[in-house]
Amino acid sequence: MQGKPTAVGATGGALGLSALALAFGLCCVSPWAVTLLGVGGAVVLARLAFIQPYVVTATIFLLGVGFWVVYRRPRTAAGCDVAQRHKVRWLVWGAAILVIMIDIASFAPRFLA
Amino acid sequence: MRNPLAPARSRRVLAIALGISALILVGCGGPKAQSQVDTPVHAVLLNGEDQPLRDDFNRDQGFVRLMLLVDPRCPECLRGLADTGDDVLAKLPTGARIKVYVVHEPVIGGTDKDIPAAAELLHTTLARHYWNPTGDFGRQMSQVLGLMHGSRPVYAWDIYLIYPPKVAWSDKDPPQASFMMHQLPGLDNQKFPPWDAKVFAMKVKETLAASDQKD
Numbered sequence: 001m002q003g004k005p006t007a008v009g010a011t012g013g014a015l016g017l018s019a020l021a022l023a024f025g026l027c028c029v030s031p032w033a034v035t036l037l038g039v040g041g042a043v044v045l046a047r048l049a050f051i052q053p054y055v056v057t058a059t060i061f062l063l064g065v066g067f068w069v070v071y072r073r074p075r076t077a078a079g080c081d082v083a084q085r086h087k088v089r090w091l092v093w094g095a096a097i098l099v100i101m102i103d104i105a106s107f108a109p110r111f112l113a
Numbered sequence: 114m115r116n117p118l119a120p121a122r123s124r125r126v127l128a129i130a131l132g133i134s135a136l137i138l139v140g141c142g143g144p145k146a147q148s149q150v151d152t153p154v155h156a157v158l159l160n161g162e163d164q165p166l167r168d169d170f171n172r173d174q175g176f177v178r179l180m181l182l183v184d185p186r187c188p189e190c191l192r193g194l195a196d197t198g199d200d201v202l203a204k205l206p207t208g209a210r211i212k213v214y215v216v217h218e219p220v221i222g223g224t225d226k227d228i229p230a231a232a233e234l235l236h237t238t239l240a241r242h243y244w245n246p247t248g249d250f251g252r253q254m255s256q257v258l259g260l261m262h263g264s265r266p267v268y269a270w271d272i273y274l275i276y277p278p279k280v281a282w283s284d285k286d287p288p289q290a291s292f293m294m295h296q297l298p299g300l301d302n303q304k305f306p307p308w309d310a311k312v313f314a315m316k317v318k319e320t321l322a323a324s325d326q327k328d
Binding site (some may be wrong): 027028029031033034038039042043045046047049109110 | 187189191192195222227230231233234
């Protein structure tokens with residue numbers, strides 16, 4: 001499929017960034033940050049936590065790129081590998097569900113406090 | 114026709130996204146993240162009684178007093194301590210009449226072993242540290258400050274208080290602070306301003322200046 005690498009890259013990137021958003025979201029309600037990053041690292045994480053909404057926005061944007069790539073009309077006949085296209089669509093949908101769940105979880109501490 | 118540049122482009126997208134994540138997280142855990150405390154910090158035990166803190170507070174009348182309530186393992190609290198060290202204490206003139214009390218509470222699993230590394234963030238040996246393993250000081254301060262989320266009391270931690278020089282602790286409970294900031298979700302931000310180190314530093318300087326004028 002023509003856009004497979006782009007779709008995989010974008011959704012993979014979205015997954016990575018959603019993990020970062022989760023780290024920002026959970027950093028202040030669990031003691032893991034100090035254990036993993038030390039006191040200085042935990043301070044940096046807390047100081048950067050304000051970018052969490054922007055990181056979540058970036059994950060949505062990357063998911064959008066992934067969906068756009070797998071659902072756009074192929075420009076050439078060579079891009080019409082239907083089986084491959086379905087596989088990538090499943091991959092993007094799976095990643096999208098995962099990313100959205102992680103994004104929601106990253107905001108949970110704000111509302112459960 | 115297959116676009117020969119596509120794999121490279123996807124690798125770039127993936128690399129940029131993952132790179133940002135990795136750099137931020139891995140960069141956090143550099144050598145500076147490790148504790149560099151040379152001298153052990155002594156934390157006074159507040160075990161169901163406020164007496165040691167009350168005695169220190171009243172002995173220091175004539176000084177502007179800052180009281181910080183934190184969990185020594187909470188990143189937000191550590192950020193508050195670091196900001197207080199960097200933006201407030203480090204910028205005060207030498208000999209400023211100020212005292213700092215840090216009450217450490219075990220809210221998310223902090224222990225007294227975490228206090229030395231947390232204390233280092235203040236960049237001063239002038240602060241006195243207290244360890245309240247029962248956490249009752251937070252409940253007491255919650256009532257004193259009237260911290261509520263709707264009808265539910267909010268435990269007092271990640272809170273930064275300023276007391277003017279003349280305030281004394283005469284009742285059972287600690288006195289009202291002249292200014293308070295916090296990093297807690299759910300509080301009314303009009304009534305309780307959220308943490309802003311620059312504003313806090315300005316308030317500390319104002320309180321110091323007001324006390325100098327009165328003297």
